[in-house]
Amino acid sequence: MHVTTRHFRLGSGLVLLTYISLHLINHALGIWSLELAEAGLTWSMRLWQSVPGTFLLYGAAALHFALALRTIHERRHWRLPATEWVRLWAGFGFPLLLIDHAVGTRLAASFYDFAPSYAKIVHSLFEGGRQGWQIALLAPGWLHGCLGVWLTLRRFEIARRAKPILIGVVALIPVLSATGFIAMNRSIVSANPSTTISAPDPKAAAQRASLDAWRRGLTAGYLAVIVAAFASGQLRHRLNRQFPAAR
Numbered sequence: 620m621h622v623t624t625r626h627f628r629l630g631s632g633l634v635l636l637t638y639i640s641l642h643l644i645n646h647a648l649g650i651w652s653l654e655l656a657e658a659g660l661t662w663s664m665r666l667w668q669s670v671p672g673t674f675l676l677y678g679a680a681a682l683h684f685a686l687a688l689r690t691i692h693e694r695r696h697w698r699l700p701a702t703e704w705v706r707l708w709a710g711f712g713f714p715l716l717l718i719d720h721a722v723g724t725r726l727a728a729s730f731y732d733f734a735p736s737y738a739k740i741v742h743s744l745f746e747g748g749r750q751g752w753q754i755a756l757l758a759p760g761w762l763h764g765c766l767g768v769w770l771t772l773r774r775f776e777i778a779r780r781a782k783p784i785l786i787g788v789v790a791l792i793p794v795l796s797a798t799g800f801i802a803m804n805r806s807i808v809s810a811n812p813s814t815t816i817s818a819p820d821p822k823a824a825a826q827r828a829s830l831d832a833w834r835r836g837l838t839a840g841y842l843a844v845i846v847a848a849f850a851s852g853q854l855r856h857r858l859n860r861q862f863p864a865a866r
Contacts, residue, residue, distance in 0.1 A: 628686050629771060634679035635713065636764030638667065643757060643792050649799030653806040656799065680717055687711065688844065692852035706766050711845060712759030718837045722830050730829070758793055765789045 641663050649656040666672045687710060699707075769785070772778035778785070 624686060627682060629767070631679035631683040631686070632764060632767050634675055635683060635760065636768065638676055639713070639716075639757060639760045639764060640792075641666075643761065643796040646757075646797070646803075647792070647795040647799040649803035649806070650795065653803050656803055677721075680714065683710075684714060688848040691845065691848045692855070694852065695856050702766065706763055709759035709761075709763030709766070713763060714841055715838060716757060716760055718841065719834060722833045722837065726833055727826075727830055730826075757796065761793055762789075 641659075645656055645659040645663055648659045667676050765785075769778075
């Protein structure tokens with residue numbers, strides 16, 4: 620079989636969709652208990668922080684992003700159907716989650732020996748007012764991945780017949796994830812009410828400020844690369860129209 624860009628895009632996208640799916644399912648486990656969610660997080664960390672898992676996840680993210688930049692650079696017009704606009708918005712929203720993940724786990728572990736757990740992460744997000752941001756970041760990647768899989772499966776009759784069920788699953792899993800996320804914070808507060816009124820730790824605050832600076836810097840760089848790809852592509856097409864002989 621001849622391997623094409625489409626195969627690379629689909630393969631890397633499936634890896635990223637698997638990561639997002641496990642993330643959502645881990646959150647949803649919080650509906651039943653914080654302990655169950657912690658067990659899921661431990662298993663997930665063993666998978667994605669292993670050498671093969673790290674290579675697979677970040678390699679897939681880099682490849683998928685590079686292919687997306689190539690698409691932006693080469694696109695001649697932007698008269699797209701609504702579905703394609705949704706896919707673009709959702710696809711470019713997912714790396715924001717991956718940046719947050721890399722800073723909050725890898726960099727925090729490397730710089731400050733931070734051991735991630737839901738008891739720490741969830742309550743920290745609620746204290747900082749970032750719980751909505753965390754939940755919202757999962758939705759674009761999930762939607763983008765599901766749309767990409769659907770565009771591949773829709774040519775099969777069995778997939779078209781199962782479309783209503785698939786739509787239900789796509790809508791239900793993020794709702795369960797958000798519910799579990801909120802339930803975990805309630806469990807944490809109920810188990811230790813003093814966490815809501817404890818004085819901030821200056822050292823922890825300094826570490827959080829440092830990690831937030833990393834997040835802002837990486838996010839700004841990410842957005843700058845997207846803008847550069849779009850601008851360079853538009854410039855290239857304009858020059859090609861003005862100087863067709865130079866092509």
